Amino acid sequence: MIRLPASLERQLTELFPRVREREQFVADVVSRALEGAQESSDDAPEAIGGTLHLFTDGGSRGNPGRAAIGCVLEDPSKGVLLREHAKYIGTTTNNVAEYSALIEGLKIAKRYHPNALLCYLDSELIVKQLNGEYKVRMEALRPFYDEIQDLKSHFKDIRFIHIPRADNFRADALVNQALDANPSPHYER
Numbered sequence: 001m002i003r004l005p006a007s008l009e010r011q012l013t014e015l016f017p018r019v020r021e022r023e024q025f026v027a028d029v030v031s032r033a034l035e036g037a038q039e040s041s042d043d044a045p046e047a048i049g050g051t052l053h054l055f056t057d058g059g060s061r062g063n064p065g066r067a068a069i070g071c072v073l074e075d076p077s078k079g080v081l082l083r084e085h086a087k088y089i090g091t092t093t094n095n096v097a098e099y100s101a102l103i104e105g106l107k108i109a110k111r112y113h114p115n116a117l118l119c120y121l122d123s124e125l126i127v128k129q130l131n132g133e134y135k136v137r138m139e140a141l142r143p144f145y146d147e148i149q150d151l152k153s154h155f156k157d158i159r160f161i162h163i164p165r166a167d168n169f170r171a172d173a174l175v176n177q178a179l180d181a182n183p184s185p186h187y188e189r
Contacts, residue, residue, distance in 0.1 A: 052114040056105040057171035058097025067092045069101035070174025073109055083108055086174035088182040098123040099144035106151040116157040127162040
């Protein structure tokens with residue numbers, strides 16, 4: 001039998017005064033949790049290997065302003081879109097949004113276990129910081145940079161490549177969709 005913390009045991013006793021009902025409730029909760037864990041592991045993508053392309057973009061309307069991220073992961077050898085992700089992230093700067101998009105994209109790509117990952121960004125600043133050409137001078141960006149350094153260890157080969165904004169249109173479109181889906185409570189000029 002599972003031993004529960006005393007505070008949780010007290011709450012369960014208040015909800016279910018009868019021992020049999022309490023035990024049945026706990027058994028049902030554990031059973032559902034185990035079923036959910038099995039379903040989520042079935043949903044995990046299989047290892048792909050090969051080279052994957054990750055396109056990320058982050059943007060804010062105002063700087064700082066309402067911000068969102070967009071990520072596109074594709075397998076270029078098969079011409080297959082593996083995953084798209086867009087998310088509104090609240091009020092922040094465009095650089096924080098760019099870093100946040102890359103972090104989210106790396107977390108997604110990690111699940112596919114690529115042999116090589118080419119990361120395409122339209123932020124020249126962030127690409128040059130990650131490639132060691134520029135130092136990270138803004139302390140507010142340091143935690144994001146450090147997190148990416150940790151995530152890099154999950155990839156055998158990873159490269160950060162600057163591309164023109166026009167070539168990053170899919171990730172940019174996802175950013176705009178997320179921003180449009182979360183309109184400002186105030187009128188924007």
